[in-house]
Amino acid sequence: MAAEYYRLSKDKVAELFERARADYDVVAKTRDANGNLVYGRPVSFDDVAFVDEQPPMSAKAFALPQTEALVRYERENDKIRAEGPEAPTRDILIFGVNMCDATAFDIIDRVFRWDYLDDPYLGRRAQTTQFALACASIQQDCFCDRISYDEDGVDAVAYDLEGSYLIKVQTEKGRTLVERYKDLFATEDGDAESSIKAFKEKAGTAKKEPMLESAKPALEKAFEHADWEILASTCIGCGVCTYVCPTCHCFDIQDEGGSSRGRRLRVWDHCTGRTFTAMAAEQPRDRQYKRYRQRLLHKFWYYPERFGPLLCTGCGRCITHCPVKINIRELVEYFGGLKDTPPGGARHGK
Amino acid sequence: MATIKEELRAAVKKLFDEDRIDYFVGYVEDYGHTFPAILAKGSDLSRLTFDRKSYNNLADFLPELRGSRVGLVCKQCEVRTLNVLAAEGQIERDKLVVVGVPCPAMVDPRKLPADEAGLDDLDESYWQEKCRRCLERNTPFADVFVGERASTPTPAEGWPLLQEVEAMSAEERLAWWREQMSLCIRCYACRLACPLCYCHQCFVEDNKPQWLDKSVRPENNLHYHIIRAIHLAGRCIECQECSRVCPVGIPVDVLNNVLARDFAERFGYLAGETAEAKPALTHYERDDKEDFIL
Numbered sequence: 001m002a003a004e005y006y007r008l009s010k011d012k013v014a015e016l017f018e019r020a021r022a023d024y025d026v027v028a029k030t031r032d033a034n035g036n037l038v039y040g041r042p043v044s045f046d047d048v049a050f051v052d053e054q055p056p057m058s059a060k061a062f063a064l065p066q067t068e069a070l071v072r073y074e075r076e077n078d079k080i081r082a083e084g085p086e087a088p089t090r091d092i093l094i095f096g097v098n099m100c101d102a103t104a105f106d107i108i109d110r111v112f113r114w115d116y117l118d119d120p121y122l123g124r125r126a127q128t129t130q131f132a133l134a135c136a137s138i139q140q141d142c143f144c145d146r147i148s149y150d151e152d153g154v155d156a157v158a159y160d161l162e163g164s165y166l167i168k169v170q171t172e173k174g175r176t177l178v179e180r181y182k183d184l185f186a187t188e189d190g191d192a193e194s195s196i197k198a199f200k201e202k203a204g205t206a207k208k209e210p211m212l213e214s215a216k217p218a219l220e221k222a223f224e225h226a227d228w229e230i231l232a233s234t235c236i237g238c239g240v241c242t243y244v245c246p247t248c249h250c251f252d253i254q255d256e257g258g259s260s261r262g263r264r265l266r267v268w269d270h271c272t273g274r275t276f277t278a279m280a281a282e283q284p285r286d287r288q289y290k291r292y293r294q295r296l297l298h299k300f301w302y303y304p305e306r307f308g309p310l311l312c313t314g315c316g317r318c319i320t321h322c323p324v325k326i327n328i329r330e331l332v333e334y335f336g337g338l339k340d341t342p343p344g345g346a347r348h349g350k
Numbered sequence: 351m352a353t354i355k356e357e358l359r360a361a362v363k364k365l366f367d368e369d370r371i372d373y374f375v376g377y378v379e380d381y382g383h384t385f386p387a388i389l390a391k392g393s394d395l396s397r398l399t400f401d402r403k404s405y406n407n408l409a410d411f412l413p414e415l416r417g418s419r420v421g422l423v424c425k426q427c428e429v430r431t432l433n434v435l436a437a438e439g440q441i442e443r444d445k446l447v448v449v450g451v452p453c454p455a456m457v458d459p460r461k462l463p464a465d466e467a468g469l470d471d472l473d474e475s476y477w478q479e480k481c482r483r484c485l486e487r488n489t490p491f492a493d494v495f496v497g498e499r500a501s502t503p504t505p506a507e508g509w510p511l512l513q514e515v516e517a518m519s520a521e522e523r524l525a526w527w528r529e530q531m532s533l534c535i536r537c538y539a540c541r542l543a544c545p546l547c548y549c550h551q552c553f554v555e556d557n558k559p560q561w562l563d564k565s566v567r568p569e570n571n572l573h574y575h576i577i578r579a580i581h582l583a584g585r586c587i588e589c590q591e592c593s594r595v596c597p598v599g600i601p602v603d604v605l606n607n608v609l610a611r612d613f614a615e616r617f618g619y620l621a622g623e624t625a626e627a628k629p630a631l632t633h634y635e636r637d638d639k640e641d642f643i644l
């Protein structure tokens with residue numbers, strides 16, 4: 001559908017949140033027991049953090065939960081009862097989701113509807129509406145300004161134009177949201193796209209050359225580059241970068257339980273770990289730098305090769321939360337021929 | 351007067367020039383962060399630094415570099431790691447060159463202000479928990495010391511979070527841990543950033559038998575943390591790296607800290623306090639207290 005534009009005055013945001021709770025299971029940014037930001041289910045708008053700040057965990061778990069039962073079974077005498085995965089009972093609205101999280105869903109969708117249709121995932125996606133809040137200022141580790149992905153596929157986006165929010169709606173799900181609470185939205189008469197452009201210039205999120213897509217040709221020649229071993233030598237192989245990433249989607253299938261009852265589970269897994277794919281044979285990448293290289297090249301070479309866009313929204317989480325601050329953007333620039341000096345300066349091999 | 355960065359760079363250059371080390375593990379600065387790097391002869395030393403964001407316990411990289419002659423920067427609170435690793439046969443102490451530093455106290459990464467211009471002036475309300483209670487800011491038994499020696503700090507009394515947890519009833523405490531465990535994503539960064547969790551095959555990775563289910567649920571997460579804490583009993587040197595690296599902000603080290611204190615109280619033992627100390631749990635002394643053994 002062609003994009004539609006509306007205005008939402010700032011004092012109506014709380015009402016939108018409260019009323020949406022009648023029709024949706026509303027997810028929004030809020031504070032956990034330790035005061036850290038998370039996507040959760042705040043019970044009132046007072047607990048909602050309708051802000052730019054990014055929670056460490058992205059919103060992907062609402063479409064791809066970290067642990068999900070694909071089958072549950074129970075055996076009684078000679079009868080076996082099996083149940084499939086649980087679908088959400090209500091539609092989900094992710095209220096005030098960061099753009100780098102919202103755009104990620106469309107990227108993961110391409111994998112889960114590629115050759116095999118992944119029903120549990122696609123079912124949840126069909127039930128999820130994103131109401132994104134565009135960031136008013138780019139943060140230190142973010143690089144969404146260097147990745148072509150824009151509002152593509154995001155149901156509705158709010159741009160903070162000082163006095164009120166400009167709302168851009170691009171999908172049927174987004175339109176349903178606005179239709180349901182029509183009285184809260186005003187029509188937008190101005191040149192909305194120019195306002196959005198100006199907003200992004202000011203926020204620092206407007207696109208800047210060279211875009212990271214342009215690194216691919218050089219990356220394709222850099223697989224054997226001697227510097228991978230040196231620059232990724234400090235990677236400790238934890239799961240942080242992949243688990244906080246809104247686009248990483250690898251999983252493992254595990255059985256738990258026994259012959260009388262149990263569950264077959266899908267659980268997140270990560271290519272940077274020592275035991276990745278060990279259940280089939282062994283981790284094929286015998287050194288840590290090769291595991292890190294796999295993560296980077298999957299995002300900036302292998303995935304784009306098959307699906308087009310990058311497997312990265314530039315959220316910067318894998319830099320911020322990496323225990324050793326390995327910087328994916330810097331490494332893509334270096335191995336992708338966009339920059340001459342490696343991050344942290346030239347180092348010589350181990 | 352030379353800054354600490356300049357002194358450090360000169361000292362490392364000298365170590366390489368005199369062929370005393372094969373590798374140097376230090377902190378470098380780039381793209382607004384300070385992070386570890388493993389350097390070799392010919393590496394660019396111009397980004398070496400030591401500042402208030404030099405968080406990592408660099409001993410984490412030593413078991414992998416075993417066999418080589420390695421230099422490393424070691425803060426006072428981390429130096430005990432070396433004794434534990436040596437006592438457990440993971441490193442060869444005589445192949446290490448320890449570069450000591452005067453520590454300015456680390457700023458809690460969760461409290462880092464967006465504008466880092468005044469980083470050096472941030473007071474203790476911004477510091478990492480261990481730094482508030484730090485008794486000594488200079489690295490003991492360093493082979494090379496850079497910078498001007500730091501004066502003795504005035505430590506804060508107690509750790510508010512720990513006191514809060516200890517004041518809870520058993521039920522409240524279990525509920526508190528359950529809540530914390532519901533946040534855990536089992537990324538295992540706490541284990542991998544821990545210099546004393548160096549096992550090549552951790553019990554969490556075993557699958558025959560599988561000690562720990564892979565599903566991420568509070569019970570399983572707690573199972574992991576309890577076993578890890580027990581494996582670190584009498585070994586944890588309280589660098590607090592496990593908590594620092596946790597992406598979801600779980601104060602994991604509360605468990606380890608309580609166990610470390612038990613060792614201090616029951617055995618008068620502080621992990622890695624001296625190079626000669628034998629690991630407490632594998633060593634028996636005739637006068638070990640037995641009053642709590644059933």
Ligand code: SF4
Nearest residue numbers: 235236238241272322
């Ligand atoms: S790059 Fe960083 S976050 Fe990712 S596995 Fe390595 S150490 Fe962990």
Ligand code: SF4
Nearest residue numbers: 245312313315316318
């Ligand atoms: S690869 Fe890093 S920057 Fe890109 S989407 Fe994932 S976490 Fe964000």
Ligand code: SF4
Nearest residue numbers: 426427453455481484
């Ligand atoms: S505990 Fe002391 S030595 Fe360790 S980082 Fe803090 S101030 Fe520095």
Ligand code: SF4
Nearest residue numbers: 534535537538540596
């Ligand atoms: S680092 Fe935090 S989230 Fe990761 S396993 Fe440890 S406690 Fe859990």
